[in-house]
Amino acid sequence: MTTRRSVLRGLAAGAAAALAGTARADDMTTVLVGAASSMDFTARLIAEQLRQALGRPAIVSSKLGAGQRLALGECKRAAPDGRTLVFATSGPFSVYPYIYTKLDYDPVADFTPIAGISLFDVAVATGPMTGAITLEQLLDWQRKQKSPVFASAPGNGSLSHFVGISTALATKVPMEHVPYKDSGIGIVDLAAGRLPMLITGLQPMIEMHKAGRIKLLAVSGATRSPLVPDVPTLKEAGVNVTSSTYTGVFGPAKMPPELVKTTYEAIIPMLSNPGIREKLAQQAMTPWPANGEQLAALLVEERKKFEQLVKATDFPKQDA
Missing domain, CATH: 3.40.190.10 (Periplasmic binding protein-like II)
Structure with a gap:
């Protein structure tokens, strides 16, 4: 027979489990990613590295569509507590401001650059x-x-x-x-x-x-790819063009500097791991370890380059 005491014990146990679940969710790192294939693959390497380094759960949340803008928007709206990060290419920060009539984010003011991860051609x-x-x-x-x-x-x-x-x-x-x-x-x-x-x-x-x-x-890169070493670069083939896409980890704006440092130091050792370097190479990615300041400086240079290129070609702006 069910007694009042057993019912209360059951309710208490359920409440405790719910609270525990909430605590675990609050202590979990989410790595947002807005592109599939090699980007999703690399985001999972980053999440596993964070899990090992920080000793708390870390998951990947795929927000595909709109050229990574969905993932960036969710990161922008998150609290700057290090629990929500986004792994993205440089394009939404360096190219999109010049090819879209309006963006729902500011590529500089709304994000905190944390770590450079890779480049690919x-x-x-x-x-x-x-x-x-x-x-x-x-x-x-x-x-x-x-x-x-x-x-x-x-x-x-x-x-x-x-x-x-x-x-x-x-x-x-x-x-x-x-x-x-x-x-x-x-x-x-x-x-x-x-x-x-x-x-x-x-x-x-x-x-x-x-x-x-x-x-x-x-x-398109500055050097040949080890995956196809017989294929020249554009410059070697006689065309004076060099261009790569960079990838990096970003947080919401106003992340405290000490938290940025902790997150960077948790992530960056993976790029020295031979096994991870090999996995990146299989995805045609070259490790590009950079801190937040270096990542931010790179994006400034990229914005200058693409602003000039868009103007030179009268590239028609599109609706976001």
Whole structure:
């Protein structure tokens, strides 16, 4: 028979469990990420590093869509207590202010840069439509076309898009842009001969390159990728363009300096771990250990570069 005392004991136990659950949630670190694939993969490495270093639960919360802006918005609204962080590329901080008519965040005032994590490049590829085996051959083919085009993924305003614009300016080949939201579809169209030129992340194209179905012609970074050491950089291929995307961890605005330091010191040792460095390399990412000040300074330089590039190309602003 149920007694009043047993009922009270049950209620008390339930309340205690609820309180314990709340305490655990309050003591948990959430790493927001607004992009899939290698970004989500790396966010999980960061969360595991935080869990080990800080001795409290850490999870990844994927907020996909709107070009990472959903994840940034949630971080912006969070308390600056180190429990909510966002792992993002440099684009939303350095490019978006110049390509969107209005943003619902301030890339400087609303966030606290904490740590640089990695950089990655995009690559230029062609397929059977052109038959080119070098970038010079591809550009010669483009010059002979009445309406030369290049495709990029993930499309408008991405690093891939701007590498294409920069290549067109540097080589004086006035190529029109064909945006693809999904790199996989772009790669299929390239291999099928429906596209002459695709610029997108390196990693998704490597398998098709090795199978001979597409041809990687150049990578956009300052050095060759160890994943495809036979592929030159754009500069080595004769095009004076160098551009990479940087990734970093950010917190909400007004995080206390001591908390920023603690979070940075918890994260950054992972980039010296050979196992993690290998995992990043498999995602075509190069470790880029930087503190908050270095990350902030990099973004200032990136904003200057993209402001000039957008103005030079009369890039049409889009609605956010």
